[in-house]
Amino acid sequence: MIEKLLYCAVFVLFMLSVAACGCLGESPPGAAAPAEDSGLRIITEDFPPYNYINEDGNISGQSTDVVNGILERLNMKADIELMPWGDGYNIVLNEPGTALYSTGRTTEREPLFKWVGPIASYETVLYAKADSGIEIDSLEAAKKAESIAVVRDDSRQQFLTENGFENLILCEDDTECIRKLMDGEAVLWFGSSANAEEIAFKAGYDPAALSAVYPVRTVGLYIAFNPVVPDETVLKWQDALDSMKADGTYDTILAEYDLTEPGSAVEYGPETALFALxxxxxxxxxxxxxxxxxxxxxxxxxxxxxxxxxxxxxxxxxxxxxxxxxxxxxxxxxxxxxxxxxxxxxxxxxxxxxxxxxxxxxxxxxxxxxxxxxxxxxxxxxxxxxxxxxxxxxxxxxEGITEALKDELPGTVFYAVDKEGKFALNSDTGLISQEVMVNDGNTSFGRAVEYMLFTGEGSVEYESQGKNWNAEFRKSPLTGWIYAVAESA
The missing domain is CATH 3.30.450.20 (PAS domain)
Structure with missing residues (x-):
């Protein structure tokens, strides 16, 4: 009996010591806390190389890797759903607690969502059948084409509609677009150079059967949140993305998909580069x-x-x-x-x-x-x-001037802002013509641009995309643009 009492006493003391050490019911010291549910319904479409179903049946792609990287840094989890673009677009337009990627950020869409990005950019191009003999020299000429296949509710469709096009065939996805083009139901397809060959191959066609007849413009891609999503949530996502850009994770992801090479060092001093610009x-x-x-x-x-x-x-x-x-x-x-x-x-x-x-x-x-x-x-x-x-x-x-400048000033971060506050130039081509104050007005970068526009010449420091920057800037007497060359501090 005494032995049993001693055994019980020892056991109770042991359990009390375990509890006192905080070891009972808690993770071991240094272990990561389990990921919390993000509370978001995240939606994407099949749009390689940014988002697609891989060989293992999982949702993959450059943008998907970025989204998963953000979730990991926030210690959150979320199931990603893949569906036709129009379905996902309308869900995120109307349902709180939803987000959609990869979404082109355009003037028409700006007030409809809250934005995190950019996470990528892509060039939009009009395609015809290679044996069609069709030549397009302008957007105006494309209006006269018999028909253009384009994805419903995509930024490309919205862009054409905004510009008065009435000859559109609306499709669920780009695979349907290319099939209508190859079957003769459409004369043109408004696609992208980023994935036209892959989509053609996936649809069962030789990519050589396509002809790029008119490149239109480059569009920045973002994560679009329903406007009811709290600002605090959107800011946390943007901060996580910025940290990925600051530590090189983002550039590594881009390089894995051959979308761009990690940024090189500036080959010219900022004053020399600014003068050349x-x-x-x-x-x-x-x-x-x-x-x-x-x-x-x-x-x-x-x-x-x-x-x-x-x-x-x-x-x-x-x-x-x-x-x-x-x-x-x-x-x-x-x-x-x-x-x-x-x-x-x-x-x-x-x-x-x-x-x-x-x-x-x-x-x-x-x-x-x-x-x-x-x-x-x-x-x-x-x-x-x-x-x-x-x-x-x-x-x-x-865009033509920007690409020439990128060849002349490799590795240089540069931009120009016109008198109305739009990017006239940007080494990140997808930002050209976007309104700085709409996108960044309340940020450190937005305040820096206000200072540049006000003073006209000098240097300024600001924080953007998780990095600190020093920019040399000067106002053009010809255009009134503010030209700037920036180096990370």
Whole structure:
């Protein structure tokens, strides 16, 4: 009996000591706490290489790896659902507690969601059958095509609809689009160079049967959250993504999918790079401006006859392949050298009243009605005495200039912001023409841009994407843009 009592006493003391050490019912010291449920319904579509079903039947892809990386850093878990884009898009539009990737962030969608990113970018391209003989030189020309297959509710479809297209065949996904193209139900497919070959192969077609007839623009991809999702949640996701970019995890993921190489070191000092940036861009735009100024005082321009004006502008465009030349009447009706009479009107463009008052406008950033590309406008009035009788203009392709600069300044982080607060240039091409203050107005970077626009020249420090940056900046006397070159601190 005494032995039993002693045994019980020892056992009780042992259990009390275990509890006192905090070992009972708790994880061992140093062990990670179990992941919590994120409370989010996360949706994606089949859109390789960003999101797709892999050979093992799991949802994979570059964007999926980024989303899973964010969840891991937040010590959260969530099941990811894959469904047709239109279904997922409408769920996240209407259901609280939902998120959708990879979502193109566009002006039309900006107020509809809360955003985390960018997580990638992709180039949008119009494709035809290789043996069709179809040539497309502009977005305006694509309007005249018999039909264009595009994914329903995708940013590509919304972009075409916003630009007045009525010849669209709406599909559930890009595989259906390409099948309609190859079967002859559609004349064009609005796809992407990032995955056109893979989608063709997956649909059972030889990728060589496709022909890229017109590259349109590059779009940034984001995670879109239903607007009811708390700001605190969205901010935590953005902070986690920024930390992935800061420590190199994000670049490693991109490299695994051959989407980009990890960033290289700046090969030029910031002052030298800034000078080269300004000299190249202002030189290109000034060359276009001089050509238009010379043309504006010719007999052909004064005639107001498009057939007389067209050869003059064609000659300028032949010397400036990264620009589209146009002539507008004072009522906003305009012609381009490729399309002739355009279907849109320029009266609602912010630069147009200035030119009608007799002044030149140089550097306003717009997405061109006729080409669909992000462009810088150069517009010169044609005058009869003090009266403006027409406008000669050029839409200078900003992605073309950016790609040339990336070759000239490898590894350099650069950007330019126009007077209206839009990115005119960005070494992250998907951000071109986006409004800085809408996307980043309350951030350290947004405040830095405000400072740049106010002061015009100098240096500034800010935090962006998990890194601290030092930027040298200067205002262009030609365009009014703020050019900047940044180095991580």
């Amino acid at each position: 300004m000299s190249y861009c202002d030189g290109r735009i000034a060359s276009v401006q001089r050509g238009l100024e010379t043309a504006a005082v010719t007999f052909e321009a004064a005639s107001g006859d498009w057939q007389e004006i067209k050869p003059v502008l064609t000659e300028i465009e032949d010397n400036e392949p990264d620009a589209r030349m146009w002539y507008s009447y004072t009522n906003g009706t305009y012609y381009t050298v490729v399309d002739g009479l355009a279907s849109a009107n320029l009266m609602n463009r912010s630069y147009f009243p200035l030119v009608l008052s007799g002044q030149e406008s140089v550097g306003t950033v717009v997405v061109s009605y006729s080409t669909g590309k992000s462009t810088a406008i150069v517009a010169v009035p044609v005058k009869d005495g003090d009266d403006v009788t027409g406008v000669l203009g050029a839409s200078v392709y900003l």
